[in-house]
Amino acid sequence: MAEGKSARAAGFVDSSVHVDVKHYYGQLKKTSDLKTNACVAPAQPVPAFIRQALKKVHPEVTDRYYGCGLVVPECLEGCRILDLGSGSGRDCYMLSQLVGEKGHVTGIDMTDDQLQVAKTYVDYHMQEFGFKKPNVSFVQGYIEALSEAGLEKSSFDLIISNCVVNLSPDKRQVLAEAYSVLKDGGELYFSDVYSSGRLTEEIKKHKVLWGECLGGALWWEDLLQLAEEVGFSPPRLVTANVITIDNKDLQDVLGNFKFVSATYRLFKVPKSNTKPCQVMYNGDITGVEDKFQFDCQYTFKADEVVEVDGEVASILAHSRFAEDFTFQPPGGPCGPCGVKPTAGVVDPFELVLKLEKQGRRLPVVINMAEPLCPATTASKMASLNRVRALAMIFLTVTGCCVAPTSGKEGSEETVIIGLRLEDTDDISFMDRGYLRVSERSRVKLRVYGQNINNETWSKIAFTEHERSRSVDSSSGDNQSQEDLSGSHPCGIRTSDIIILPNIILSRKTSGVVEIEVKPLRKTERSKSYYLCIATSAPAVAGMHDPWTENTWIYHDGDDTRVIVVEEKKFLLPFWLQVIFISMLLCLSGMFSGLNLGLMALDPMELQIVQNCGTEKEKNYAKKIEPVRSQGNYLLCSLLLGNVLVNTTLTILLDDIAGSGLIAVVMSTIGIVIFGEIVPQAICSRHGLAVGANTIFLTKFFMLLTFPASYPVSKLLDYLLGQEIGTVYNREKLLEMLRVTDPYNDLVKEELNIIQGALExxxxxxxxxxxxxxxxxxxxxxxxxxxxxxxxxxxxxxxxxxxxxxxxxxxxxxxxxxxxxxxxxxxxxxxxxxxxxxxxxxxxxxxxxxxxxxxxxxxxxxxxxxxxxxxxxxxxxxxxxxxxxxxxxxxxxxxxxxxxxxxxxxxx
Incomplete structure (x- = not known):
């Protein structure tokens, strides 16, 4: 049976699961802190208007986003929307742009840290969107107790949720509360994680798996039963995608359980025995004017009639979509030509398998109902070109539908010629024609080809299976590679390299796409991936099962291999190493400068300055004299510190540069300029002032290096004797007077008297x-x-x-x-x-x-x-x-x- 029913007691009380989840998500700082990709699984291709809306969301809000899909339904203008588990508010702010100033978005979350991030940027987004007043609000509460959080019943047109329901220990209560606050005809549109069976108690009690959206995952069949018990219409499956678990320890705990992220639509509509009918989409929904994808079974094109089952007809007639469709009884003017609706898919694992079998990039629509009466215009005849060869012949024979043309009129096929490295946030380079990238990195690639457009990113994927040169037995037709004239169906596409849903175009011949490289397995040091591209033209004419649109094949080029290498492990975090290197350069300069400045002041000169210098010079000399009197100890401390700092600096630079030669060059330049030339130029002229003002640092490092420098200094004292300082005899003193005559304040007669006395x-x-x-x-x-x-x-x-x-x-x-x-x-x-x-x-x-x-x-x-x-x-x-x-x-x-x-x- 599904999750057991539970009555909500007055005054909702935190469970241990809530405490653990709040703590887990409160500690996360960004998406990369997650241990699996369960909460960041790739979503369906993002429409351009949604991408534009996402770009306006504040970066910190986006960084704290942990959803598992893209929960952006259609027809949102003027709607009141509730986001269950709004987190940092990314989806709320994105949807607030789509509902406009007449609509309103409310986010509810139980995590203080996430809500604090969300509330911080309310005014920022109001100004960014050009609204006169905010249309977003955030409430702290539990999704199992919406009414206790102050949310009125039957007050929302739409509820969304992004990888949150599975975090609740009482899923039925969540659905019941959502049902109660929805208006009649309202929709619960949510993405979540589902398992291939009911999970064991060990998995359910695992804190990390709960936080990663896996420990609380529902068996998908339980969702169907819970929805029916609460009163929702049968769930409509929109998309599904496989979840990979790269963490070995978590894999051991999960065993044979499989997981998918899936998006379902649940509607609050009256249950009736509505009969199948024909509907025509008017094309008035913003952003999907030409084609409206309702679920994985139905996609409606503007001004084309589609026969739908009674369940879908009831949903469309009683929901916010009613004004966007025209309804008519079955059997339109082209009744004999009509394609009956295919069976709907509600099992997300089945959907994933069908998509993989057909070689389609996930997620896409399958079993799309064909139009009953396509228009005779060229653009609508072109849509029939997507039907398989057998279906084409059949439709032509019936005489109702126009035969397909050889290609799409008015449009050009996208042809991808090759890739080139454009930019990266880590170490990436070309090596013998292959691109080498680091794990856990983002890389920008420039795509070259023909008719490069905004959707080209969706025609690129990678596989870890190398193109075979032998007979392809997996297809079952014993077709050899040579028979395929260079084209070969692509292997299972990997989720280790994710193509981000965006492209920066440069005319129609190139564009920049960004890929996200996931970490390698623990036992792997490097791994090769091969470029696959989507094609809509048949790869082999006359094949009994020709490839059509969304068929993936290997790219013909030999230089489109991507090698992912193990991420270089730094001794310290990069930002901390940069700070340490800067500090070490400063210390190197200080040691070098003090070595020259202090050691150049011999004890005799300090005594002279103390007796006859200015007041400031006397104070400086008084501070320095106790330290300078221990000349060898001071010398050993400064030299030991300088050598230690310079050696450490070279090691840290080598760790960053990854090359001994580069590290030597960089450390030499840095030490010579900042560690020698600059400080010594300063201290040679202002040694007394610098030495006095840094006397506490000098004493600290003398104490720090005491175990090594003090014994060596005593040995030097014994071998070299006491340091007396510079002593001038009569001849040197006389010559000093003569040499310094242009700079001293002695008149000529005084100088003559002094010279005579000395001679x-x-x-x-x-x-x-x-x-x-x-x-x-x-x-x-x-x-x-x-x-x-x-x-x-x-x-x-x-x-x-x-x-x-x-x-x-x-x-x-x-x-x-x-x-x-x-x-x-x-x-x-x-x-x-x-x-x-x-x-x-x-x-x-x-x-x-x-x-x-x-x-x-x-x-x-x-x-x-x-x-x-x-x-x-x-x-x-x-x-x-x-x-x-x-x-x-x-x-x-x-x-x-x-x-x-x-x-x-x-x-």
């Missing part, structure tokens, strides 16, 4: 003496007349050497102040004056250091010597020992560097 201990008397030939001297026998005294005064010297005979024989010296009381007219001999004053003479060795001479000056014996006085160099003087010189002249020359107006002396 005091290195220069000798001989280095600074004035040559004897350049000195102003007078002979000892000179008479102090007017001419002599005038010459002395003009010389400008205050101390004048006196010689006898040769200039090197200096015997005395004359102070100009001694001539103050001498009258030139007296012609006083020079000797008289020199003997009277008798100034002492001092002699020194020519290699005497200037600092020794300075000490002699400090004794006061030569303190009265004017440093501007001339000096003489002893040249073979008999009164001097070889190499000796008069000491007073040496002293006067030595003091000259300290006189701002001192003379220049040359050796």
């Amino acid at each position: 005091l201990r290195t220069k000798t008397v001989e280095d600074v003496m004035t040559p004897l030939r350049d000195c102003f001297m007078i002979p000892g026998d000179t008479t102090l007349d007017f001419n002599t005294m005038s010459e002395v005064m003009k010389s400008g010297y205050t101390r004048i050497p006196v010689f006898e005979g040769e200039r090197s024989n200096i015997v005395d010296q004359l102070f100009v102040k001694d001539l103050a009381f001498v009258d030139p007219d007296d012609c006083t001999p020079l000797k008289t004056i020199t003997k009277f004053y008798s100034h002492p003479l001092h002699f020194v060795f020519n290699d005497t250091k200037l600092d020794a001479m300075l000490e002699e000056f400090k004794k006061g014996e030569t303190a009265d010597h004017d440093t501007r006085g001339p000096c003489a160099h002893c040249e073979a003087d008999a009164s001097c020992s070889p190499g000796r010189m008069p000491v007073d002249r040496v002293c006067r020359c030595q003091r000259a560097p300290f006189d701002p107006q001192g003379m220049k002396f040359s050796a």
Whole structure:
């Protein structure tokens, strides 16, 4: 029997199933989080106007969509619609566009997280659709208790549900509640998952299978019984598709049970003994003006009469479709030509098998009732071309129907020549003419051919069975591959590669389609798939069972093979790796910069800055000095961190790039630019500031690397000794002053004084003496007349050497102040004056250091010597020992560097 009846108690109470389902769906973030494709099975081909409506739905709403079909019935304008288990609201927002501002869509769901997503974008979609006020609302509640959620009885024209009813533990109650809130003539249009038999208790209690829409799946025969018990008309099957279970663990639990996703229509119409009749579709339903697919048995074309059974006639007459059809008794003007309605299909597994047997792309319509009286226009005669050869002959013989033409007039057959890789969200490339793609990826392919149109995507599929080169025994006709002239019926098409229902056209010669590649099985590393195309022209003329439209054959090309390879497993999620790589580049630059900036500041320089720098520099130096004093420990920490960061960076780049060479090139470029050039250029100029502001990071990494860097630093201390820093000797200090002269603030006189003081201990008397030939001297026998005294005064010297005979024989010296009381007219001999004053003479060795001479000056014996006085160099003087010189002249020359107006002396 079907699911047991259950009375709804006052005040609905959460069951354990509801709790588990709410938790399961509340944790999902996107469709790819599901473990099976039960809730994302391919839907029927999507009409263009529905695709346009879906494009306007917010991306986050679409990402949280977990339906198993496309629940978009026809004739929706102005309707009040209820969505059972609306989830993120994708279907609600799509339908709200189709019902218009006069209609209204209500969504009910029990999951807080899903409802929060749905309610967030109400205003967004109102503006996107150009409505003045929202026509969508969301209610929190349970589909088993619609009235308790505030929904009035007999208030909705249509109820939809997308893979939700199976999540309820009480399916009968769900159908009963739906029946109660529907208006008379209303419809329950829903997609759900059905099983090949009643499931075991183990499967029903499996939490993951419940969340994946499998654990609560109904046996399809139970649905028929439940619908009848509640009061609905017999369910009408619209589409069906096989569900594949790729998860090995779940397969083991499910055993031999099979599952399909199917869409049914249930109507709330009066039960009556309506007789079969003829109906004609008026073509007024938006979006399906030319052809209206009611279910898998009936498809109505505009202005064509079709004979329907009593059940369908009652539904059409009492539902919202009544105004779109013209009804007449059986036996129209072409009565003898009429094709009686075929038996309806209600078993979804039977529907799947028939479609597979006929080689049709799922889901499509089968057993379509043929028009009773097709019009004589060319377009309507062309529809007969879809009938098999035997039916064509039969219809021609009867004389009522026009013979089919050889092809469709006014239209062209789509011919697919080949595919090319256009774009991908993962690693995909062409390899020896074959396309290699990664599992769990989406790939855009450009389709080349003739008459490429909006429906071309539905003419493309893939199979995992390679085209056989031997006799095709599966067809039972012993036709060989060579006999088929290159055409061969395609094997069972796979659901591992899904062609998404959209194409971007470029004229009529190419278009871009997108495929979704499912994951490989656990034991597979790669798998090949082969392109199949749909054809409407017979592949072999004269065959007893010629292929017609929706027949799938292998593509003739040898380069249309797609190889799905195992997805590359990253060490970390890709987004996290990108973040880590960015952080590692920053750390590499920091280590490199600090290594240059801190190690360039030796301890001696830091002490100098602390003593005589600016206040800011003093603070910087004070922060750095404790760390810099442990030079080898700091060096080891920075180098160890830098090497560790650069190595890790290369490994992460290699994991992303997938090639050692590319990783080396990328890491080299990144490290050189961001890890070396930029930070070192900054830290070489602002090392003090950078080091002080990053001192806490430096201490942290010194602590982090302590186990490795500290022992190595102690070994270096032992081997290399204490780090003293840069120490300048006298020559280096003097040269530094000279080199930095353009940049320091010393004036020239200050620089001369400093240079003279630094050279005091290195220069000798001989280095600074004035040559004897350049000195102003007078002979000892000179008479102090007017001419002599005038010459002395003009010389400008205050101390004048006196010689006898040769200039090197200096015997005395004359102070100009001694001539103050001498009258030139007296012609006083020079000797008289020199003997009277008798100034002492001092002699020194020519290699005497200037600092020794300075000490002699400090004794006061030569303190009265004017440093501007001339000096003489002893040249073979008999009164001097070889190499000796008069000491007073040496002293006067030595003091000259300290006189701002001192003379220049040359050796």
